[in-house]
Each structure stands twice: as C-alpha cells, then as structure tokens.
Amino acid sequence: MNDALMLFAVAVPAVMLTGLAKGGFAGVGGLALPIMALAMSPVRAAAILLPILIVQDVVGVWAFRRNWDGYVLGWTLPGAAIGIVLGYLFAAQVSADAVLGLVGVISLTFGGYRLWRERGHVVAAAANSPGWVGMLCGVASGFTSQVAHAGQPPFQIWVLPRRLPRDVLVGTTAIFFAIINWAKVPAYWALGQFSHENLVAAGLLMPVAILSTLAGVWIVRRIAPERFYTAIYVLMMLVGVRLIWDALV
Secondary structure, X not given: OOHHHHHHHHXXXXXXXXXXXXXXXXXXXXXXXXXXXOOOOXXXXXXXXXHHHHHHHHHHHHHOOOOOOHHHHHHHHHHHHHHXXXXXXXXXXXXXXXXXXXXXXXXXXXXXXXXXXXXXXXXXXXXXXXXXXXXXXXXXXXXXXXXXXXXXXXXXXXXXXXXXXXXXXXXXXHHHHHHHHHHOHHHHHHOOOOOHHHHHHHHHXXXXXXXXXXXXXXXXXXXXXXXXXXXXXXXXXXXXXXXXHHHHO
C-alpha cells in the first residue's frame, strides 16, 4: 500500500471519529490521532487534523456564542497557552519515537480514565477550588492538546465540578478549545508541518468531517451510546499500548 492510500486508510476513520465527537459522542475524538499515528508521525497526524478541528469548532462556537463563563476561561486559557508552548518544545526537542510513546501513554490514560468514569467514578477538583487549580488544569489541557489533541480530561477535572448550566458548559468548552486550536497553529507552523501535502490531505478530508458530524447528530438521537463508548475506549487503550510498543522497539 503506497503512502497516500495508507494515509487515507487511517485518516478517514479517524476524521469520522472527530465528526461523531462533535455530533454528540463526546470523547470519542480522542482516538483519532492515535489511529493516524499507527501509520505516520504523530506530529504530522496532528497537523493534518488541526485545520479540520478548527473548521468543526465554528459550529459549536456560533451555536453557543452567548453562553460562556468568563471566570473559567480567564483562568484556564493562560494555563493552556503555557501548556501549548511546553508541548511544542517537547515535540521540537525529542525524537519521533518519544512523541509516539507519549501519544500512546495519553491514549492509554485517556481511554482508561473514560472507562473509569463510565462506571461512575470521577477524578475532580473541589467545586470551589481556586482559580490557580484551573490554571494548572489548563496547562495540562494545553500540553495534551498540543501533543495529541486530547485536552478534554484535564479541562473537565476542574470545570465539571463547578456545575455550570448545560448551555454555559457546552459554550465555554467550545470556546476554550476553539481558542487553543488556533493557538496551536504557530507551533505546528514552526514544526514545519503545514506543508502543501498535509494541507491538501486536510482539505480532502474536510467533507468526511462535515458529513460525520451530521451523522453523529443523527445517530446519537437514535441509539443507546453505552456499548459504543465502551468499545471506543477499549480500542483507545489497545492502540495506546501498540504505540508505546512501537516507540520502544
């Protein structure tokens, strides 16, 4: 299988997962980059996915543009900026295998955490925890988002216990990740990952992202998601183990 066919063999299902996540299956998008990293550099995979994520963010931000929490964004976004810089420095200074291994660890941890949550367990900050805790969670979110587009768990640890109204929570989350996705653009540009080839790949995958987002909205209203989520998170952990293995051997 040549490189182009291999790229799309892993990229199409990965982008479908990001679309399903935006369409209502929250969390499943975390598997997208680990799947693509099975066939290419994780930094390249993240760069191809980034323009797609930015386009997908538009819908959420527009829909909830009047519903957001300034206190949450005011503390988490500065921390996320620090985390993005740390993620960039990590990717720029270490080997491709080290990045691959870290993506594997993040995938394994993310999948395990989500399975744990599905069974009623939660790791969370106190509902009245101070802003600096939110900033630290923002640092973690920015770092994992920069490396693996997997910034939701650290963000949720601080934000969910605050019990924001539903629309405010959705809007704040949408705006937070829309801003940090744009903030990641200079880092990927500096890493030399916005090549013509990568941008063309992102453009070709954009219709898949849009259609799968619409499909996610349709599907989430018609099926019980429990088994679907369980399968995705188990697969995420298995892919994480495979990436760690590939990085070590």
